Amino acid sequence: MDRHNIYQNLPDSFEHEEFSDLLSLPGFRIERIVSKGHSSPDVGWYEQDGNEWVMVLKGAGILEFEDGREVHLNDGDYLNIPKRVKHKVKWTDPDSPTLWLAVFYP
Structure with a gap:
């Protein structure tokens, strides 16, 4: 078993969001x-076949849902998104990295 640290190896360049399993x-x-001023494309929604539990470990972001709701997440905030609920990332902090932890499950 190897020990890892979620805060290590953060990208220096933030041209694109970084996704790591x-x-x-x-x-x-x-x-x-890892996001820094990133958001989802204007067109389209995430709509997963499974559930998603998401937490902001560091930074800030806003999730938008198809029904118009917006959820602001800051350090330590988490949210469970049921499967097939359409959502997107509306905003992430442009001044410092936002570190998310997402768990996808049936």
Whole structure:
């Protein structure tokens, strides 16, 4: 078993968001996402076949849902997004990295 640290190896350049699988098993995945001023494309929504639990470990972001709701997330805030609920990232802090932890499960 190797020990890892979620805060290590953060990207220096933020041209694109960084997505890294930390653990991937059949039907279950843990992902690290690093954003800095990024948002989802204007057109389209995320609509997953499984549930997604997401937490902001560092930074800030706003999730927007198809029904018009917006959820502001800051350090330590987390949210469970049921499967097939359409959502997108509306905003992330442009001045410092936002570090997300996302867990995808059935």
